[in-house]
Amino acid sequence: MTTFTDRAAAILPGGVNSPVRAWNGVGGEPVPIASARGAYVTDGDGREYVDLIGSWGPAILGHAHPTVVQAVQQAAASGLSFGATSAREVELAEEIRGRYAPAERVRLVSTGTEATMTAIRLARGATGRAKIIKFAGLYHGHSDSLLVAAGSGLATSGVPDSAGVTPGTAADTIVLAFGDEDALTDAFAEHGQQIAAVITEAAPANMGVVRPPLGFNRLISTLCRNEGAVMIVDEVLTGFRAGPAGYWGVERDEDLAAGVEPWQPDLVTFGKVIGGGMPVAAVAGRADLMEQLAPLGPVYQAGTLSGNPVAVAAGLATMRLLTDDVYQRVAAASEALSGGVSEILTDAGITHAVGRAGTLFSLFWGLGVAPIAFEDVARQDTAQFARFFHALHDAGVYLPPSAYEAWFVSQSHGQAEIERVLDAVRAWAATEA
Ligand SMILES: Cc1ncc(COP(=O)(O)O)c(C=O)c1O
Numbered sequence: 379m380t381t382f383t384d385r386a387a388a389i390l391p392g393g394v395n396s397p398v399r400a401w402n403g404v405g406g407e408p409v410p411i412a413s414a415r416g417a418y419v420t421d422g423d424g425r426e427y428v429d430l431i432g433s434w435g436p437a438i439l440g441h442a443h444p445t446v447v448q449a450v451q452q453a454a455a456s457g458l459s460f461g462a463t464s465a466r467e468v469e470l471a472e473e474i475r476g477r478y479a480p481a482e483r484v485r486l487v488s489t490g491t492e493a494t495m496t497a498i499r500l501a502r503g504a505t506g507r508a509k510i511i512k513f514a515g516l517y518h519g520h521s522d523s524l525l526v527a528a529g530s531g532l533a534t535s536g537v538p539d540s541a542g543v544t545p546g547t548a549a550d551t552i553v554l555a556f557g558d559e560d561a562l563t564d565a566f567a568e569h570g571q572q573i574a575a576v577i578t579e580a581a582p583a584n585m586g587v588v589r590p591p592l593g594f595n596r597l598i599s600t601l602c603r604n605e606g607a608v609m610i611v612d613e614v615l616t617g618f619r620a621g622p623a624g625y626w627g628v629e630r631d632e633d634l635a636a637g638v639e640p641w642q643p644d645l646v647t648f649g650k651v652i653g654g655g656m657p658v659a660a661v662a663g664r665a666d667l668m669e670q671l672a673p674l675g676p677v678y679q680a681g682t683l684s685g686n687p688v689a690v691a692a693g694l695a696t697m698r699l700l701t702d703d704v705y706q707r708v709a710a711a712s713e714a715l716s717g718g719v720s721e722i723l724t725d726a727g728i729t730h731a732v733g734r735a736g737t738l739f740s741l742f743w744g745l746g747v748a749p750i751a752f753e754d755v756a757r758q759d760t761a762q763f764a765r766f767f768h769a770l771h772d773a774g775v776y777l778p779p780s781a782y783e784a785w786f787v788s789q790s791h792g793q794a795e796i797e798r799v800l801d802a803v804r805a806w807a808a809t810e811a
């Protein structure tokens with residue numbers, strides 16, 4: 379009998395439309411998902427799972443929030459796409475700037491990949507320089523110059539560089555170990571006048587979740603300012619999820635509490651949450667840089683469906699629902715789940731570490747200390763994670779099928795869902811110990 383996986387694999391390369399959806403990192407056949415509501419996804423056979431993928435980040439309110447669904451339905455009834463600016467695009471951009479002050483100007487695009495690609499082009503156009511610095515294990519989407527030593531699906535596959543990226547393109551990308559202050563300072567000493575930008579995830583979350591070492595983001599900001607380079611902070615994943623003002627906001631609040639002037643990104647990229655599950659992303663930042671974009675400036679960027687009215691309606695409704703109460707519930711779920719899982723593993727003598735950045739977290743398998751650099755992340759026991767993944771899946775919990783991805787909770791993950799996950803972890807730990 380032909381299975382769904384066979385049918386998908388016969389038409390979609392690898393059976394998927396994005397590699398992280400395949401189960402290459404854990405083995406086995408992915409089940410098709412038919413629907414999602416709140417903290418749950420349901421497969422084609424009607425089996426329900428507590429969902430910890432959350433569409434890889436957007437579903438912070440839980441799936442199919444009625445207010446968001448209604449906003450989408452109303453917007454769709456008024457026309458699917460205009461190809462001209464509409465009021466909601468301005469409102470969404472204002473909503474972003476109202477929560478994230480360095481986003482002085484905002485250009486809406488459709489994917490995080492477009493946002494980071496545009497940010498790089500803008501930095502190069504504004505500085506007249508070619509080289510960029512990125513950190514090993516961090517993922518910024520799939521544009522050529524960023525597909526070097528990348529995290530997420532590339533780390534999962536064990537092949538962090540992509541075929542098809544020319545040596546010339548890759549040569550302009552300098553790769554450094556995340557958190558290595560000396561390497562960063564040396565790179566600026568050697569290439570200072572050639573460096574257009576440093577791009578970093580506000581907190582890495584595509585090689586597991588890594589809290590940046592104290593002062594590392596500030597050092598990037600200082601070196602960029604001193605050398606005339608652009609600091610690009612990628613908040614596609616962390617933006618409006620790690621905290622109300624992304625992970626930048628977490629560090630800003632810590633700085634303010636310590637009486638220190640917060641550092642500022644020059645450019646910042648968003649995606650995921652700002653689209654509420656629809657294709658919306660953004661590049662934003664300092665007005666003088668952003669005004670280098672066409673039609674004001676010489677750096678070209680465009681998109682037929684950029685600022686699509688239906689997608690923007692989902693993003694705007696989502697952003698407007700993101701109250702302090704939502705963030706408190708997400709933080710409580712994240713704390714209860716990460717703390718609960720860790721306690722069970724510790725009691726069972728299973729070596730692990732928890733990586734946390736704001737409300738984001740992931741587990742590192744076989745490592746006693748949360749890693750910072752990708753070379754340490756890569757020492758994880760991925761075989762143990764694969765056993766864990768399948769045991770939880772059998773028990774009705776859908777984890778990201780990779781040891782290199784964050785676990786995504788939402789405001790809908792309450793006590794019942796957390797208990798269901800912890801029961802499944804307890805049962806697995808008893809067999810594994
Ligand atoms: C930090 C980060 N940047 C960029 C991207 C690319 O976004 P997209 O998948 O929407 O192209 C992702 C996720 O995919 C991401 O996590």
Ligand SMILES: N[C@H](C=O)CCC(=O)O
Nearest residue numbers: 396398434530531584615
């Ligand atoms: N880790 C990726 C983004 O954050 C997962 C999304 C994808 O590549 O499909």
